[in-house]
Amino acid sequence: MSLSNLASTLSSFINTDIQTAMPIMLAATGMVFSERAGLVNIGIEGVMLMGAFTGVAASFLLGSAWLSLLVVIIIGGILGLFFTFLVETARADQVVIGMAFNLLGLGLTTMLNRALFGMNTAPPKIESFTPLHIPVLSDLPFIGTAFFQHSSLTYIAFVLIPLVGFIVFKTNAGLNLRAVGEHPRAADTVGINVIKVRYIAGMVSCMFGAVGGAYLSMSQLNFFTENMTAGRGFIALAAVIFGKWSPWGVLGAALLFGAGNAVSYLIQASNSQIPGQLVLMVPYVLTLAALAGFVGRAVGPAASGKPYIKE
């Protein structure tokens, strides 16, 4: 393989890696908030799916990608409100409610998709986030393909990483958030409103999750299909643990999983003799190996998954 050939392969590899990592990274970044506050939302898959559908439906009805992103964020917030209400105020089991959200997401999006777009037709044309063309940068050889041919949503997502890191680890609000997840009673005694913090964290995390789903249907693709998230929410859950509940860790985990996928696409495209089933395992094996070998013990927030009951 010649040098320029290698470089072009590498640049499209990085492009694919980023594309694949983005929905997972967005959802997982949001979950840094909720998990840090002691909420375990395994229903994020369902939230992503609802976000994916909401984005397409809103864009179809409103004719604007940015406006539909706003709708996605609002719907995400409502879902988060609903989730936190059920697990904190009504004190239902978090795993059960999470599972219910997954079923709700699949059922509701399937039904609404058919109601809105009908049966057996081509997906409708919608306004979506197309790759931005940045003067000079996008035209750079190799580097342009790898880093500067993404949609605006991708760049926003990257900016969010340090922002979330700052909020969670460097601000008072972040300290409160972490206190609530580690020891809610202690947090309560020093005057932190535990329930309020959890409500906010739950809503923010679902907003991120919904946007992650919308990334899939409006940036990586530009249509909705039933169950299109195909398990990405669960990978995002793993990414949070893998990333040790920090946005930078989450970024690394998502990019690693994306890289695993990109490798498997490359191997398949090279018409190698490696059996396809093995190739499809690559991203998962890579994630497992990294989790077992390099990350070390991951200890989550102590009050994870338990509703706070005031005496």
Added chain:
Amino acid sequence: MKRAKKWFSMVALLLIVALLAVGCGSSSTGGTSQDTGVKKLKVALLLPGPINDNGWDAVAYKGLKQAETELGVETAYRENVSASDMETAFRSFAQQKYDVIIGHGFQFGDAAKAVAKDFPNTKFVITSSNISQAPNLASMNVLSHQVGYLGGVYAALATKTKKIAFIGGQEIPPILDGAKGFAEGAKSVDPSVEVMSANTGSFDDVAKAKETAKAFIAKGADVVLGDANQAGLGVIDAAKGAGVYAIGYGDDQSNVAPETVIASGLQIYPVAITVMVKTIQDGKFEPKFYPMGIKEGAVGIALNKGLLSKLPAGIEEKINQVVDDFKSGKLTVGIPQ
């Protein structure tokens, strides 16, 4: 507080049950029964996925509706039938005295075999399979091999880079047959064409199908065919983004991307199902394997006429010749012996 909690759990539970019923297992009964004195044939269809997937399940549903209007039978269907529900689904339709129950996909075979013994008066038909069991279980297959073959011929005729690619979904017999036919078809036109192929392992993961197609396009493929039910839309999207051509699969998909989809390999399940139901209606049912190919009118190719001018001259005549050769029996590729 405690009362409120109870209420919320109740409401939540009800909501979930309702949504499950809507999303995962809707069944409906169509066809009005008029009192004509003649007993109408009752036909039920079990589908592994949703009826609006633009592919595998949609075409079968269309077939059921066609049988209903053309042959005047009474129909019902159930979608998203998972492996664990198959036996129950067969049994419940059989108990409701359905005359014919069609399981759409080879994966329904084992369940049908088990249930068929208990209901000798009901005819069971499994699609994309070749099993049979006396006296009441038959199978039919719209020959995916031939669909792939036509797609391969057309792709090889249209390619400029002499590289074409096939992206399949799960690694199951009809997909593998399609891939095999695709390669054979392409090689029959030009042995020097490089045929690349991969399976994504999923019929849901559209994004994965798209990224896989992009990898092939980066390798130089300029005609790609996606054979992955609804995930196939991702392959078309990848081709559209890269400015290369795609070939649809299952149904005519040229409306998905009129500037990208040059043709679609058709599995004309409406024809296959109608032929099958007619056979049973006429009392000619046998517990055997019924191949449904180009000759039976169940396989074909729909050309996107709008793009013909951009493709090599004479391509339409060439593909029509191949179809005619199958119809006359000169070509018999993909018909199991």
